[in-house]
Amino acid sequence: MKEPDFPNREWQYRPSFYDLSNPSDLLKLNMLRMDGHIDQEYDQIQSQLVDLYLCRFPSDGELSGFSDFLHSVLKGIPIEEFGLWVYYPWRRSLVHILSEEEFIEVRTNRNQLKIRSEEQQLLRGKTIGIIGLSVGAAIAQTIAMERTCGRLKLADFDTLDLSNMNRLKSGVMDLGMPKVVLAAREIAQIDPYLEVEIFPLGVGKDNYTDFFGGGSPLDLLVEVCDGLQVKIESRMMARDLGVPVIMETNDRGMLDIERFDLEPGRPIFHGLLEGTDIGDPEKIDPAKRLEILMKIVDPRKISPRMQESLPMLGSRLKSWPQLASEVMLGAALCCWTARKLLLGEALASGRQYFDLHELLTGKPY
Known part of the structure; x- marks a missing residue:
């Protein structure tokens, strides 16, 4: 039983990941843009970083320490290079999200302590x-x-x-x-x-x-x-x-x-x-x-x-x-x-x- 290949967008189900701090990934992503494969881009990385901060420091509802936190997290790189960009070919959409560990940390935060x-x-x-x-x-x-x-x-x-x-x-x-x-x-x-x-x-x-x-x-x-x-x-x-x-x-x-x-x-x-x-x-x-x-x-x-x-x-x-x-x-x-x-x-x-x-x-x- 041979599994079929899904070479075209109609049958694709796996997104692609791009790290803009990697010159090769940046080139590939720019090619996607130039070739007209991207209809929508979603960049809510700032709100995700705020969410990450509040998950770690939930008592600081005023975000008084967020600026220092952001500086320590970014480590001098532009915010557009932080995390990863995910391309969904079936939606022709590009989304900016946190890196894997931070993404999972935030996305599962509300599981606690029902799941430790x-x-x-x-x-x-x-x-x-x-x-x-x-x-x-x-x-x-x-x-x-x-x-x-x-x-x-x-x-x-x-x-x-x-x-x-x-x-x-x-x-x-x-x-x-x-x-x-x-x-x-x-x-x-x-x-x-x-x-x-x-x-x-x-x-x-x-x-x-x-x-x-x-x-x-x-x-x-x-x-x-x-x-x-x-x-x-x-x-x-x-x-x-x-x-x-x-x-x-x-x-x-x-x-x-x-x-x-x-x-x-x-x-x-x-x-x-x-x-x-x-x-x-x-x-x-x-x-x-x-x-x-x-x-x-x-x-x-x-x-x-x-x-x-x-x-x-x-x-x-x-x-x-x-x-x-x-x-x-x-x-x-x-x-x-x-x-x-x-x-x-x-x-x-x-x-x-x-x-x-x-x-x-x-x-x-």
């Missing part, structure tokens, strides 16, 4: 893989905003359809774009220093090794895709490698945790498929697929509206019902769980329901 500095540093060394970029896009963006890791691997073969836009944060100008590209771009615009690798053909036997390993082996897998084959195979791979797995179904806030890092012999899906002849995951017929999926989700515990929808899949309904509110709840649950798990908290394998209807009304759905 030493915990943030530990998370920075972690890699999370996400399979499925419908629900997974919201999870990836939440993880990026909170900086729950330093590297993300995103996998999905699908492109954006209009019917996806009831839950995906995208615009009509993005229709037809790969979901992984859209998610990676959103993350780059939040934090260009966060490393993102995309797998726009999805994952399968040809690239599981690269997805789980490569230069950044996974510390955690978030599996939120529709494909039964990938659900099964990715868990088997995760179990072989000792990688924990999180799954969220955005129905009744169902959250799964499988601690293959602590329980290498644990059956996948909590043993719900024990006694089921799966055979070759690539050759499961549609009727068998639905039977297996029902064992995984347990039809007695899904919401009444979802139960009502299931018989209509493929006839009156295009696919599984999903709502933006439930997807966002799932993103929060997955991000929180990922952070706690990666920080070594004692989260056990199992399935939990965070059913807002039941929690707020006190009644079953």
